[in-house]
Amino acid sequence: xxxxxxxxxxxxxxxxxxxxxxxxxxxxxxxxxxxxxxxxxxxxxxxxxxxxxxxxxxxxxxxxxxxxxxxx
Numbered sequence: 001x002x003x004x005x006x007x008x009x010x011x012x013x014x015x016x017x018x019x020x021x022x023x024x025x026x027x028x029x030x031x032x033x034x035x036x037x038x039x040x041x042x043x044x045x046x047x048x049x050x051x052x053x054x055x056x057x058x059x060x061x062x063x064x065x066x067x068x069x070x071x072x
Contacts, residue, residue, distance in 0.1 A: 008050075009057030017061040026069070033062050 021029060036059045043051035 009054040014057060014061055017058065018064065021061060021065040022068075024065075026066075029062055029066060033059065033066075036062065 024032070036055055040052060040055045040059065043055060
């Protein structure tokens with residue numbers, strides 16, 4: 001059994017995602033947000049806490065990038 005502390009979306013992964021997501025187009029970020037949302041639903045329904053937490057981290061990183069682009 002995996003526990004939430006086994007989450008692979010670490011601070012280091014989060015920092016790497018911030019750098020990588022800056023290279024993507026808005027359309028690609030939106031596509032990834034949609035895919036992430038679908039995967040979160042699947043993980044939640046399967047009661048896969050580990051995947052749900054990792055996907056939540058990804059969703060947060062994608063959202064941060066979109067917000068960064070909206071700033072003046």
